[in-house]
Every structure is written in structure tokens, then in C-alpha cells.
Amino acid sequence: MSLSDQLTDILNSLGGFGPEVWLSVAFCGLLLAELLLLRTDARTRRRWLVGLSIGSVAVAGVWSAVLGARGFLFTHLLFLDNQAVFFQLIVALSAVLVLAYEASAYGSKDQPTINRLPVEWYALIVAMTLGMFLMTLSVNLLSIYLSIELVSICSYLLTALNADRKASEGGIKYLLFGAVSSAIMLYGMSLLYGMTGTLDLTADNFGIGLSQQDAPVATVAMLLTLAGLLFKLAGVPFHVWTPDAYEAAPVPVAAFFSVAPKAAAVLVLLRLVSALPVDGSSGGTTMTVLQTPLAVLALAGILIGNLTALRQTDAKRLLAYSSIAHAGFLLVGVVALSPAGFNAVLFYSATYLFMSLGAFFLIDLLARSQGSDSLSISQFAGLGSRQPLLAVALMIVMLALTGLPPTVGFTAKLLSFTALFDAYQRSSDPWLLILFALGLLNALISLVYYLRIPFLLFFRPAQADLPAPTPLPRFAVGLSVLLALITLLLFIRPGLLTDWIGGL
Template identity: 75%
Template sequence: MSLTDQLNDIINSLGGFGPEVWLSVAFCGLLVAELVLGRVTPLSKVRRWLVGLSVGIVLVAGVWAVLLPTRGYLFMHLLFVDNQAIFIQLVVALSAVAVLLYEAFTTSERVDGQSKLPLEWYALLIAMTLGLFLMAMSVNLLSIYLSIELVSICSYLLTALTRERKASEGGVKYLLFGAVSSAIMLYGMSLLYGMTGTLDLTADVFGAELARQDGAIATVALLLTGAGLFFKLAGVPFHVWTPDAYEAAPVPVAAFFSVGPKAAAVLVLMRIVTALPAESVFGETPANSLQTPLAVLALAGILIGNLSALRQTDAKRLLAYSTIAHAGFLLVGVVAMSQAGFEAVFFYVGTYLFISLAAFFLVDLLARSAGSDLTISNFAGLGPKQPLLSVALTVVMLALTGLPPTVGFTAKLLSFSALYDAYQQSGNSWLLALFGLGLLNALISLVYYLKIPFLLFFRPTLSAENSQQVTQIPKVAVWLSVGLVIPIVGLFLKPEVLLHWLVNW
């Protein structure tokens, strides 16, 4: 391609790159606004200004992405805009808006008007949103790596942003595991480049050259490349950082970690899978296909997440292990490697947005109402004192388990139905093992998911002195958190609303 053609391609690509340019400029603008307003305005007013600006920035980016008329490749096949990318960008934008509003509402009614999070967190969240937007569009190994690193750097900083020692420890552990996963991912990418001669996943030569390689070697290279994706997905074996980072991070940050990076990472993983030649994916020998190792990793994530959560005493660590298990459930649809499986993944992502955010917000509000930390035993006896929050959290826990009448049941039903269809076609025994043990783990998860509701309604308050004491909590934050529960039940009753949009959009 001549230089003139390259310049024309870059200029034409700018039409589909508007939301990302907007987020980049807004990130710089927020940094300047923080410095300027901090000198002339009281801190509480500065925070209100930055909240309003941040929410507006993310909303504009989300709406712009949805209304974007441009579809196709950008910047010489570095990025690709399609409905799947826009859907993930919408999920990221909604989760960012939700955590920004929750942090603002829980801060506004504090006596001192202060937040645990410093002012820099708004700009960092915008930068992380930008990275996730880029991840959703990346179809080139170079753009995948750069966008993942942007998300990772912002994640490290957000985890260690507060002045607590636990935050520093969690941030360092996050950073160390992130560095290892990035190095492994780069090594895998170098192997793929050496095998195919291209970094473009969508190039015909990528699949053709990969099909000529030994199946086992190609599978190893692909798994090494997936290290960075599994790290952002909190998938086994790159999951060890999750409980410490979630426990160290403030609740809004941990809630965003549980949704945004997972949504973008699973889309990139699906793009890699769909770029593979059919004979490499559905080979006659299951050991030489990518389907079997992915099934093993999905099953390991479900088992490790659920079994580790059984003995947790801190609510945030419990939810962290829950996200590890749900990363395994997200992979179930990918393992199916079919259109139905991929649609189930998108449905799972769209519903997990409400379930995960509601879980973190409601747990935090109940702990605030008791004037205690997030130790699970402190939730005892809060049910009669906070009936609305307690009932809402019970519904959310049922959704995390995958029981009706919640959309968590529908999401798991679609994923495992696609998996069983894939097993009938391929006869791969690992798919059957994932199907059976994955469903069995729904029963195991009942033990720890219903632990908090059981304490809320069937156990007295631990301290007699605090039995009648209930701390006031922000009403707007309560309604925001309870409002997230409405789609959890509504989409169970009318799942076709989201399914029809995903299939026909």
C-alpha cells in the first residue's frame, strides 16, 4: 500500500474512531480540570464537578458508539467496528456510569463529604474505559497488546490509589501477575507471528499458515497468547491476584473490575477463536484442538472459584472468587465454538453487568447500614432492619447461583445448551465433563451464595449493643442498587428482549 493510500485510510478511519478520540481528549481535560479547580474551588465542589464531567463523558462515548454509522476496518486492519464491539462498549460505558454515580451518591451524604478515592480516580477510570473500548475493536495482535496494557496500567493504579497498606499490597500483587502474564502473552504472539508472518487476525494468510503448523504447537502458541486475556478475565491460571486486588480496591473500583475487563477480554478471545481455521479448531484428535484446553481451563475456573469461596469470611473476597467462577461460566459459550455459544456469551455478559454491580453495591450498603466492615458475620440480623436491601441482595445471590426467577438461570441455560450441542457434534468427553461438573457447581455455589441471605434473616445481630443501631445510608444509592435488580428479574420473564436485539442488531 502506497503512502497516499495509507494516509487516506487513516483519514477515512477517523469517522469510526470518534468515541475513542473523545475519551482521549476528555482524559487530558479531566487532568487539567482537576489541577485548575483544585486551586480555586473547595474540594467537595471539585468532586461534584468531576463526577458530573466524568458521567457526561462516558455517556457521550457510549451513545456515540451506539449511533456510530461506520462499520468495518479502521487504520489498516488494526481495529474492527462491528455490532459485537459496540455492544461490549455499551456494557463498559453503562458499568462506568453506574460506579461513578454510586461513588458520588455514597460520598455526597457523608458528614465530611470526602471519599476514600482521590480526585485522580475519575481520569483513571476514563482512561481505563478508553482501553476497554479499544480492546473491543482490536483484531491485530499489536493493538490487542497495547489496549490490554492500557487497561492493566489503569487497573494497577486504581487498586493502589488509596493510602491504606492493604491497597498498596493488592496493587503490587496485581502488577506482578500482570507483568508475568504480559510477558507470556508477548511470547505467544511472537510464536504466532513467526508461524503466520502477520499480526492481523483477520488476514487469510493467518488461518492458512496456522493450518499448516503442527496442531499441538499452534495450540500452545494460542494458549500463551491468551495469557493476557485470561489475566483480565480472572481466569485460571491467571486468577491468583483477584481476591487480594478486589479486597484492596474500593467497592466502586472492584465492581468495575468485575464487569468491564471481563466483557472486553471475552470478546477478544472469541475473535481469536473465530480467526482459526476449522481444521485447527475441530481437529479429528481432541488433544490437538483448542477446544479441549479451553474446556479444561473453564472447568478449573468454575471449580477453583466455587470451592475457594466456600471458606471466605469477607464479602468482597467471596465476590472475588465468585467472579473467578463466572469467568469459567463465560468460557462455556466460547468452548462451544458455535454461533449459539457466542450469542450465549453476549447474553451472559449483558446480564452479568446488572448482577455483579448489584452484588457489590448491595453488600457495601448493608455493611454501611450496620456501621461495620465487609466481614460476612456482620450481616447477621440486618434483614428486618433493611428489608428492601436484604430482599434485593437475596435475588442477586439467586442470580449468581443461576436459579429462577432470575436471568442468571437463563444465561446458564443458554450457555450449557450450546455446550451440549457442541458435545453431540464433536463427541469430546471434556465437553461432557464441563457440562456435568459445571451444572453440579451451581449446587455447590448455593452454600456460599445463600450464606449472607441466611444471616440476614435467620440469625440475630452478633452484638447486643448494636442490635437496635442502624446507620443512615444514602437513599439515592439505595435506589440505584435496587434498580439494578429490576432487569435481573425482568430479563428472566422476557429474555427475548435482549436476545432479539443481540441476534438481529
């Protein structure tokens, strides 16, 4: 392609790149606004920054939804399709909900100082959202790597944002594990480039080059490349950072980590798997050879997440190991390697947004109702009678995370495991059957720790020296309860999502 053709392609691509340009400008604008508002009082400064950050992310999400342009951007570096828009909406919605919750729960007049986040977090959330928007568009190994690194750098900063020892320790651990996974991913990408001669996942040469390799060799290269994605998914074996980072980070940050990076990473994973050739030179097809390792990783994530969560005494660490288990459940649909499985992944990603954010927000509010920033599980004993609305909403969300009716968590797991069983009937791979059986069994195991907090809320006496309940911001309470109600609504009307996903 000549230089003039490249310039023309770049100019034409800007029409489909509007939301990302907007987020870049918004990030710079928020940094400038922080400087311009230095002389104002803290409450006014935060009010402006909250409004600007929520408005910026919301505009980007709406812009992405109404954008009519579809196709390749910047000479096949990026690809804008309906699936990318779907995941961008998930990312934008999660960012708006987290920002709105932080502004209400952490900025109320009754609790102005508990765990207050530095003002820099607003710009970092917007920058992290930009990185995830780019991840959803990436179909080139170079753009995939750069967008993942942008998300990772923002994640490290957000984890260590508070100036205390725990935050610094969590941020350093996050950084070290991120550096290792990034190095492994780069090595895998270099192998893929050496085998195919291209970085473009959509190029014919990519599939042809892999098909000319022995399937196990190509599979090893793909698994090494998946290291960075498994890191963002909190998937085994790159999950070790998760409990420390979640515990160190403030609740809004940990809630955002649990949803948005997973959504962006799972789409990149789907694109990588879809780029695999269906014909290999030996040892079976490259795509089907990758199926067994993915099944093992999914099963390991489910087992490690659930079994380790049983021993946790801190609510944020419990939700961190729950996040590891749900990363395994997300992989179940990918393992199916079928359109039904991929659609199940989309449905799971969208519904996990409401379940995970609801759990973090409700647990945080229950702790705040006692005037405490501690999230020890034992402190929730007897709070059901003092905060019945929050307690019932939390029980609904925990049932959804378990995967029990009448919540959408049941529907999400049903779709995933149905696709997995269909894949087993086609391939007769014993690992798929093992994943199917143990995955369903782990749904029952998770019931033990998911219902531990509701059990304490309703069936254990409150501590004798509990202080009078602290007033909670109505908006934060209403938002958290609304998330719980959505998990019920989507169980009753799953077509609200499945019809949309089917048309992507």
C-alpha cells in the same frame, strides 16, 4: 500501500473512531480540571469531576451506539462491528453506574469520609474505559496487546490508589501477576507471528499459516497468547491476583473490575477463536484441538472459584472468588465453538453486569447502614429486619449469581450449557460432558456461599451492641435495588436481549 493511501485511510478511519478520540480528550480534560479546581472546596471539586466523568463516558457510549460507520480502521488495526458496539455499551454502562454509585454512596453528607476515593480515580476510570473500547475494536495482535496494557496500567493504579498498606500490597501483587501474564502473552504472539507472518487476525495468511502447522503446536501458541485475556477475565491459571486486588480496592473499583474488563476480554477471546482455521495439517482441526484445553480451563475456574469461596469470611473476597467462577462460566459458551455458544457469551456478559454490580453495591450499603466500612460476612447477621429492602434485593441478586429462577442468571446458564451440550453431541469429546456435568453441579455448590449472607440477614439474631442504622443515600439505594429488579425483568423478558444479540 503507498504513503498517500495510508494517510487517506487514516483520515477515513477517524469517522469511526470518534468515541475513542472523545475519551482521550476527556481524560486529558479531567486531568486539567483537577488542576484548575485545586483552589475550590473538596465537595465542589468532586461535583464537577463526577459530572465531567459521567458525562464523558455517557457521551462515548451514546456516540458508539449511534455511529453508523462499520468496517476496518487504520489499515486493519481495528475493526468496528455490531459486536464491538454491544460490548462498548456494556463497558460504558458499567462505568456510568459505578461512577454514579460512588458519587452518591461515598459523597453523601451523612458519610463524607468513609473510604473516600482520591479525585484522580475519575480520570483513571475514563482512561480505563478508553482502553476497553480499544480492546473491543482490536483485531491485530499489536493493538490487542497495547489496549490490554492500557487497561492493566489503569487497573494497577486504581487498586493502589488509597494510601494504605493493604492497597499497596494488592496493587503490587496485581502488577507482578500482570507482568508475568503479559510476558507469556507476548511470547505466544511472537510464535503466532512466526507461524503466520502477520499480526492481523482477519488476514487470510493468518488462517493459512496456522493450518500449515501441526494442530498441537498452533494450539500451544494460541494458549500462550490467551494468557493476557485470561488475566483480565480472572480465569485460571491467571486468577491469583483477584482476591487480593478486590479486597484492597474500594468497592466501586472492585465492582468495575468484576464486569468491564471481563466484557472487553471475552470479545477479544471470541475474535481470536474465530480466527482459527477449520482445517489442520494433522491431529485434527486447530479450532477443535483448542476446544479441550478451553474446557479444562473453564472447569478449573468453576471448581477453584466455587470451592474456595466456601471458606471466605470477607464479602469482597467471596465476590472475588465468585468472579473467578463466573469467568469459567463465561468460557462455557466459548468452548461450544458455535454461533449459539457465542451468543450465549454475549447474553451472559450483559446480564452479569447487573448481577455483579448489584451484589457489590448492596453488600456495601448494608455495611454502611451500620456506619462501618468493614465487609466481614458475620456482621450482616440480623440486618434483614433493619434494612428489609436492601436485604430482599441482595437475596434476588445472590439467586441470580447462583443461576436459579426467577432470575436472569438461570437463563444465562441455560443458554450456555445448552450450547455446550449441543457441542458435545457433535464432537463426543468427553471433556465437554465432564464440563457440562460438573458445571451444573457447581451451580448447586455455589448456592451454599451465595445464600450465606441472606441466611444471616434473615435467620440469625443481630448483635446486641449494633448502633442505630445510619441513613443511606436514596439514589444509591434506588440504583442498587433497580439492578436487582432488572435481573427479574430479564428472566421474564429475555427477548429484550436475545433479539438484540441475534441481530448482531
